Amino acid sequence: MAALSRERVTTFLRGISLRQIRLVTGVVLFAYLISHFLNHALGNISLDALAAGVQIHVAFWQFLPITILFYAACVVHTALGIWALYERRQFRWKAIEPLQLALGLSIPMLIIAHVIGIRLGETLYGHERLYPQILFLYWIWAPWRIPMMLAVMTIAWVHGCIGLYFWLRMRAIYKRAAPFLLAAAVLVPTLSMLGFYQSGRMVIELDSEEWRAETQSERQIGTRAEAQTLDRITDYFLFGYFGLIGIALLARGARAINERRRGMINLSYGNGRTVRVPRGLSVLEASLRNNVPHASVCGGRARCSTCRIRIIGDCHDLPKPSQREAFVLGRVGTSDPSIRLACQLRPPSDLSFFQLFLPHTSADGHESNPTRVGQERYLVSLFVDMRGSTQLAEKRLPFDTVFIVNRFLGAVSQAVLESGGMPNQFVGDGMLALFGLSTTRQQACRQALRAAALIAANVDALNKFLEHDLREPIRFGIGINGGEVIVGDIGYRDHMVFTALGDPVNVAARLQDMTKSLACELVVSDEVRATAGLSEDALPAQEVTIRGRNEPMIVRTVSDARTLSALVNGEQSAAA
Numbered sequence: 001m002a003a004l005s006r007e008r009v010t011t012f013l014r015g016i017s018l019r020q021i022r023l024v025t026g027v028v029l030f031a032y033l034i035s036h037f038l039n040h041a042l043g044n045i046s047l048d049a050l051a052a053g054v055q056i057h058v059a060f061w062q063f064l065p066i067t068i069l070f071y072a073a074c075v076v077h078t079a080l081g082i083w084a085l086y087e088r089r090q091f092r093w094k095a096i097e098p099l100q101l102a103l104g105l106s107i108p109m110l111i112i113a114h115v116i117g118i119r120l121g122e123t124l125y126g127h128e129r130l131y132p133q134i135l136f137l138y139w140i141w142a143p144w145r146i147p148m149m150l151a152v153m154t155i156a157w158v159h160g161c162i163g164l165y166f167w168l169r170m171r172a173i174y175k176r177a178a179p180f181l182l183a184a185a186v187l188v189p190t191l192s193m194l195g196f197y198q199s200g201r202m203v204i205e206l207d208s209e210e211w212r213a214e215t216q217s218e219r220q221i222g223t224r225a226e227a228q229t230l231d232r233i234t235d236y237f238l239f240g241y242f243g244l245i246g247i248a249l250l251a252r253g254a255r256a257i258n259e260r261r262r263g264m265i266n267l268s269y270g271n272g273r274t275v276r277v278p279r280g281l282s283v284l285e286a287s288l289r290n291n292v293p294h295a296s297v298c299g300g301r302a303r304c305s306t307c308r309i310r311i312i313g314d315c316h317d318l319p320k321p322s323q324r325e326a327f328v329l330g331r332v333g334t335s336d337p338s339i340r341l342a343c344q345l346r347p348p349s350d351l352s353f354f355q356l357f358l359p360h361t362s363a364d365g366h367e368s369n370p371t372r373v374g375q376e377r378y379l380v381s382l383f384v385d386m387r388g389s390t391q392l393a394e395k396r397l398p399f400d401t402v403f404i405v406n407r408f409l410g411a412v413s414q415a416v417l418e419s420g421g422m423p424n425q426f427v428g429d430g431m432l433a434l435f436g437l438s439t440t441r442q443q444a445c446r447q448a449l450r451a452a453a454l455i456a457a458n459v460d461a462l463n464k465f466l467e468h469d470l471r472e473p474i475r476f477g478i479g480i481n482g483g484e485v486i487v488g489d490i491g492y493r494d495h496m497v498f499t500a501l502g503d504p505v506n507v508a509a510r511l512q513d514m515t516k517s518l519a520c521e522l523v524v525s526d527e528v529r530a531t532a533g534l535s536e537d538a539l540p541a542q543e544v545t546i547r548g549r550n551e552p553m554i555v556r557t558v559s560d561a562r563t564l565s566a567l568v569n570g571e572q573s574a575a576a
Helices: 002-014 018-044 047-061 064-087 096-125 131-141 143-168 172-206 209-215 224-262 283-289 323-331 389-394 398-419 441-465 503-517 526-532 563-575
Strands: 264-268 274-278 308-311 339-341 351-355 375-387 422-427 430-435 475-492 495-501 522-525 541-544 553-558
Touching: 018 047, 018 064, 018 143, 018 172, 047 064, 047 131, 047 172, 064 096, 064 224, 096 143, 096 224, 131 143, 131 172, 131 209, 143 172, 224 274, 274 283, 323 339, 375 398, 375 441, 375 503, 398 422, 398 430, 398 441, 422 495, 430 441, 430 495, 430 503, 441 475, 441 522, 441 526, 441 563, 475 503, 475 526, 503 522, 503 553, 522 526, 526 553
Parallel strands: 264 351, 475 522
Antiparallel strands: 264 274, 308 339, 308 351, 375 430, 375 475, 422 430, 475 495, 522 553, 541 553
């Protein structure tokens, strides 16, 4: 068990990339931004509401573990932004990615004076700068700062929203959540800016000698000498920050010169096309630079494997896969050294290869919507197969056999559709159905179980209808499993079909095969049973070995699938 735990930890750590660290730190900073903006929005109510809100805001974000996490996220996210300026050679989304990077790099220089004036002033001198002091500074003492404040609020919010878009756009929940996210993306900054404006007007109305004496004392805002010290610290930070950006730009230039000096290499795509690029570019960067269509759903972030290529010829002189590349290749189950990720491979010499996934291109040659190439999401797969079709066809005319099989598949498809699923693939007398394309995980699992019960009922009705033509009633086997899969179009040219690929789909097919040896109509994974909300003792459990998998799996067997109807409906009523 200890060895297994260490292996899982090692696998988890191998799966962590700089982009995932950037994502986590960005989410922390965006959470702070939302908290700050909602606090600003209380200015639409009153200054007292602002004061009450800021106490909650400060109490949370100045709690020591949260403070350490927040400032660590600030430093790491900024450092990774500067690293991205150096490291990124080509941009997948030609307008939005450089816009996000430019906005992100501009935020520290715009907010540093505000941060040092408030946070460092409190740490060094014990200043108590809250909303009355800050609003007085912006609306009375230095109103020229107002446009800068509104600009940095807009820039920070847009930068964060772009980052969330890149993160969520490939997930199943995004399509359903997009209208709500758009509403929040518009309302939160709008209410925040209105709150900033309304509270500023209140401060202007309250401004008087007495009010200034109460809120603008040296204990609260500091002395002129302290302000000059904080200004010098701000200048030093800005000089250092601009210096880091300058170093990154100089390093880019030095790298480009060095690559030119090291020479050019030829990349041959296996279809007769060859491009000549500087040594040091990744294969995907070379494709983008030369407008060669290349599939890459994640945009070159090593979060998918759609940019995979197969090397033609000797591949022993190529650099070894990075930790992240090895993790992704391991996830797709390949150990072939000739298969590499184009976004990670930087060939040192001429290279010939061909793409394993051809990109979808429109008439003008640009890639179409990347979600049509592939999208990772949680789905429940249901495999159903008709038993004894060979014996059925043995003494029948071919058209009679086709008629019966079609009636069977029609009964199965009707059950799937009524339950909220989608009939996906028909293979002989079997069918794959998908659940969860537009529902939650629990709903998808319950729909699949309900579909299995309906299939049994529909096949019973079909057997009664065909009882005069059948020597034996039609029997069937069903396998149900859920998990993260890739959904998208596969095929060639005009023969494209939408389907799901992944280990959970394969396991569902294996479970359907097991119904023969386990003498039951349905085998469902325990994960689907638990997600559907069925109790532990609802169905008999059994540990089985799945062909192609190292670890055994807990499954639930159902002798008569019709009994699932009462079970699923009963659990739903109990939950209600």
